[in-house]
Amino acid sequence: MTSAAAPLPRDLPGDELLAALLAGTTDDDSPVTHVHRLPVRAAAHDGWPTWTPPDLRARLTARGVREPWAHQVAAAELAHAGQHVVVATGTASGKSLAYQLPALAALAADPRACVLYLAPTKALARDQLAAVAGLAPPGVRPAAYDGDTPQEERDWVRRHARWIVTNPDMVHRGILPAHQRWSSTLRRVAYVVVDECHAYRGVFGSHVGHVLRRLQRICRRYGADPVFVLASATVADPALAASRLVGAPVTAVTEDGSPRPGATFALWEPPLTERTGEHGAPLRRSAAADAAGLLADLVQQGARTLAFVRSRRSAESVADQARRILVDRGRGDLARRVDSYRGGYLPEERRELERSLSAGELLGVATTNALELGIDIAGLDAVLLAGYPGTLASLWQQAGRAGRAQRESLVVFVARDDPLDHYLAHHPQAVFGRAVEATVTDPGNPYVLGPQLCCAAAELPLTDDELELFGGPVARAALDELVAAGQLRRRPTGWYWAGRGRPDVDIRGSGAEPVSIVEGSTGRLLGTVDGDAAHSAVHTGALYVHRGETYVVDELDVEDACAAVHPESPEWTTVARDVTDLSIVDVATTRRLGTVTAHTGTVDVTNQVVAYQRRRLGTGEVLAEFPLDLPARQLRTRAVWLTLDERAIQRAEVDDRELPGALHAAEHAAIGILPLLATCDRWDLGGVSTALHPDTGAATIVVYDGHPGGAGFAERGHAVLRRWLTATRATVATCECESGCPSCVQSPKCGNGNDPLDKAGAVRVLDVVLDELAAAGDVDGPADTPEDDDPRGLGGAFAQARAGTSAAHSRALRRRAQLGAAPAVRAVRRRPQPDAADPPAAEDDPFAEPPEDDLVF
Numbered sequence: 001m002t003s004a005a006a007p008l009p010r011d012l013p014g015d016e017l018l019a020a021l022l023a024g025t026t027d028d029d030s031p032v033t034h035v036h037r038l039p040v041r042a043a044a045h046d047g048w049p050t051w052t053p054p055d056l057r058a059r060l061t062a063r064g065v066r067e068p069w070a071h072q073v074a075a076a077e078l079a080h081a082g083q084h085v086v087v088a089t090g091t092a093s094g095k096s097l098a099y100q101l102p103a104l105a106a107l108a109a110d111p112r113a114c115v116l117y118l119a120p121t122k123a124l125a126r127d128q129l130a131a132v133a134g135l136a137p138p139g140v141r142p143a144a145y146d147g148d149t150p151q152e153e154r155d156w157v158r159r160h161a162r163w164i165v166t167n168p169d170m171v172h173r174g175i176l177p178a179h180q181r182w183s184s185t186l187r188r189v190a191y192v193v194v195d196e197c198h199a200y201r202g203v204f205g206s207h208v209g210h211v212l213r214r215l216q217r218i219c220r221r222y223g224a225d226p227v228f229v230l231a232s233a234t235v236a237d238p239a240l241a242a243s244r245l246v247g248a249p250v251t252a253v254t255e256d257g258s259p260r261p262g263a264t265f266a267l268w269e270p271p272l273t274e275r276t277g278e279h280g281a282p283l284r285r286s287a288a289a290d291a292a293g294l295l296a297d298l299v300q301q302g303a304r305t306l307a308f309v310r311s312r313r314s315a316e317s318v319a320d321q322a323r324r325i326l327v328d329r330g331r332g333d334l335a336r337r338v339d340s341y342r343g344g345y346l347p348e349e350r351r352e353l354e355r356s357l358s359a360g361e362l363l364g365v366a367t368t369n370a371l372e373l374g375i376d377i378a379g380l381d382a383v384l385l386a387g388y389p390g391t392l393a394s395l396w397q398q399a400g401r402a403g404r405a406q407r408e409s410l411v412v413f414v415a416r417d418d419p420l421d422h423y424l425a426h427h428p429q430a431v432f433g434r435a436v437e438a439t440v441t442d443p444g445n446p447y448v449l450g451p452q453l454c455c456a457a458a459e460l461p462l463t464d465d466e467l468e469l470f471g472g473p474v475a476r477a478a479l480d481e482l483v484a485a486g487q488l489r490r491r492p493t494g495w496y497w498a499g500r501g502r503p504d505v506d507i508r509g510s511g512a513e514p515v516s517i518v519e520g521s522t523g524r525l526l527g528t529v530d531g532d533a534a535h536s537a538v539h540t541g542a543l544y545v546h547r548g549e550t551y552v553v554d555e556l557d558v559e560d561a562c563a564a565v566h567p568e569s570p571e572w573t574t575v576a577r578d579v580t581d582l583s584i585v586d587v588a589t590t591r592r593l594g595t596v597t598a599h600t601g602t603v604d605v606t607n608q609v610v611a612y613q614r615r616r617l618g619t620g621e622v623l624a625e626f627p628l629d630l631p632a633r634q635l636r637t638r639a640v641w642l643t644l645d646e647r648a649i650q651r652a653e654v655d656d657r658e659l660p661g662a663l664h665a666a667e668h669a670a671i672g673i674l675p676l677l678a679t680c681d682r683w684d685l686g687g688v689s690t691a692l693h694p695d696t697g698a699a700t701i702v703v704y705d706g707h708p709g710g711a712g713f714a715e716r717g718h719a720v721l722r723r724w725l726t727a728t729r730a731t732v733a734t735c736e737c738e739s740g741c742p743s744c745v746q747s748p749k750c751g752n753g754n755d756p757l758d759k760a761g762a763v764r765v766l767d768v769v770l771d772e773l774a775a776a777g778d779v780d781g782p783a784d785t786p787e788d789d790d791p792r793g794l795g796g797a798f799a800q801a802r803a804g805t806s807a808a809h810s811r812a813l814r815r816r817a818q819l820g821a822a823p824a825v826r827a828v829r830r831r832p833q834p835d836a837a838d839p840p841a842a843e844d845d846p847f848a849e850p851p852e853d854d855l856v857f
């Protein structure tokens with residue numbers, strides 16, 4: 001045991017740190033599946049643009065920026081020349097300077113000019129505010145206008161600030177609806193900065209795309225034509241993604257001129273243990289447990305380390321476990337230098353944690369992704385990622401926090417017991433040889449477009465010549481429908497909002513009202529749960545975890561959107577059981593591949609949470625099951641589905657008894673893998689598989705977007721079907737478990753309790769589908785060409801998918817118009833219980849509770 005005051009080893013390079021972590025393990029029992037070296041990159045400088053104000057240059061030089069890097073100059077020159085630009089260079093590559101230079105120069109040249117800066121997180125907003133305050137001359141008066149800005153300060157910000165730090169939510173709810181009051185600012189906006197633009201994806205991203213279009217429209221009406229500067233360290237095909245986000249051509253600057261220190265990057269998979277879970281499946285040691293051990297080891301090596309985890313609760317428990325390990329080793333002195341960081345801490349607590357980590361007083365911090373974006377903490381010795389953070393973009397963002405000027409750092413990705421993590425641990429090329437996933441947004445989604453057009457019309461009547469900005473023909477079809485539904489009125493001068501008050505549009509949610517969690521005995525509001533997840537997460541009897549504390553739900557009142565809870569720490573957890581029915585509304589695309597057919601289209605999903613199980617903590621043993629009486633919920637969305645005819649099933653050699661389990665297992669694994677190719681999480685997706693679907697008359701596997709109207713994920717899956725299913729098959733086939741486990745075919749959110757599942761059958765079914773794809777000469781757009789990993793390839797495939805989507809949405813809109821404005825959802829009765837002759841549909845439920853994203857406001 002080391003003595004309490006033992007000196008720490010210092011400044012070990014990444015490969016030596018890794019060797020220290022692995023000391024005592026043999027090659028056979030090493031959890032490391034791959035080691036990758038990221039090379040050092042030298043800096044490329046360029047001269048200051050001639051238009052740089054001398055005092056700005058002096059202030060930057062005083063802060064250590066003696067000469068700008070080449071990409072900063074390239075982006076700044078484009079923006080200065082009036083072109084929309086996206087800076088897509090690495091983490092901590094000085095992207096801020098790329099927009100600060102032209103924007104502060106514009107403010108210096110025109111004492112009336114203003115800048116709107118949009119950030120996806122409060123932490124980043126505050127960080128940027130402080131940075132600009134240090135650079136801007138006094139007349140600029142940078143200020144924040146967000147949910148935390150006191151009412152009395154808001155008027156001041158509107159009247160006096162010339163650099164306004166805000167977010168898309170405030171633009172949507174605060175600025176645009178009150179544009180008359182904001183007119184003196186809006187007519188002077190020279191630049192709109194959209195920082196960390198990859199954060200705007202899926203349904204939220206599609207809404208943000210429209211908020212930016214609305215902003216442009218209103219600015220133009222007041223005579224301003226702002227230049228958009230976007231920034232992201234991790235966005236695939238940045239020009240395409242940024243153009244889609246702002247609705248105008250954007251030029252990308254991607255050549256990174258900043259110096260990069262090298263790193264050793266290890267992939268790590270915790271071993272299988274003796275423990276078993278559902279249906280006796282073997283379980284791996286948890287990623288959190290391994291991360292806590294590694295954090296303690298690294299702290300003991302004197303390495304300043306961040307451990308990224310996937311929930312707030314985990315941040316605290318990993319820090320706690322690491323401290324306990326250090327105390328057990330007699331290093332109480334080091335245990336005091338380990339802490340946790342997450343959203344929900346007071347701002348001053350967070351600032352203090354950031355400061356002490358930067359200063360080296362803290363050596364180890366377990367954090368949620370709250371520390372992922374933009375906060376200028378770099379120069380760390382090591383970063384641990386406990387579980388895949390959901391996107392490759394986030395993985396690189398988090399990994400980028402490690403990196404010291406002189407010595408190479410260490411990054412360790414610790415895989416969780418889940419198909420995607422398992423796949424990545426065994427397919428290094430999927431981490432290191434691949435561009436980040438396409439940032440999928442779909443501004444044509446009728447559930448986004450319609451409400452957004454209402455907002456626009458309520459701000460100022462929409463005119464014919466503005467429709468192009470909102471999607472052209474798709475927007476016109478949506479307007480016709482809104483007029484038919486009485487929400488808008490068509491007049492010779494444009495489309496007018498006909499409703500009362502303002503349209504109430506939530507750009508972050510699906511529209512479902514959030515459910516309040518209230519402590520019954522005190523009436524204290526603990527927090528809220530997303531309305532979509534509420535039935536699964538806070539049904540009566542559910543175990544609910546809030547900031548590390550456990551509560552049991554006494555009653556969920558659906559009408560009042562309120563769950564009453566009491567504190568309790570039982571030895572069990574709860575898992576909701578649900579039933580899902582899916583009916584096909586219309587088919588947008590059909591690809592016949594011999595005995596298999598692939599489709600995309602619109603589906604109606606009806607989901608009902610019908611019961612819950614109590615399961616023993618640790619073992620997962622089912623202790624009891626209780627019925628629930630909750631209403632069914634309905635979702636009209638987009639899906640991709642495969643049908644297999646009799647010949648395909650015969651070739652796969654699955655009999656009637658095996659077929660439901662084979663399809664169900666393939667569906668689970670496919671859902672687990674799709675986030676590899678689209679910026680979504682498995683919790684954004686749902687699925688249904690059945691040996692005989694009434695709408696297709698065949699064995700069917702459906703994967704659908706868990707958001708009303710879809711978010712582009714299903715179409716993305718269809719566009720890259722071959723790569724998606726190849727990776728799915730590899731995940732299932734290479735998993736060392738015998739008959740299915742959480743690393744391959746079990747799903748944490750399966751409404752059927754992961755029953756039935758047939759792992760071997762799934763591989764054979766996927767083989768047949770892949771054979772048919774190959775025989776049909778099917779390629780995933782440009783993505784299966786030799787430049788398979790080229791981000792432009794992904795973009796090309798996406799562009800194709802988008803073209804299909806718009807047409808499909810027009811059809812969906814027409815169809816909805818025929819059905820009447822309110823989407824008529826066909827309720828389908830649940831099929832009978834398992835039976836070889838009439839097997840049930842097995843589903844994966846997107847309504848279940850997702851992991852936490854700590855990024856958002």
Ligand SMILES: Nc1ncnc2c1ncn2[C@@H]1O[C@H](COP(=O)(O)OP(=O)(O)OP(=O)(O)O)[C@@H](O)[C@H]1O
Binds near residue numbers: 064066072096
């Ligand atoms: N040309 C330069 N020369 C030296 N240092 C620079 C230069 N440009 C920026 N820096 C420094 O690099 C650090 C990172 O800059 P910045 O935070 O702008 O990077 P970023 O790309 O926005 O980071 P993130 O990926 O976290 O958003 C800062 O400390 C900044 O002062």
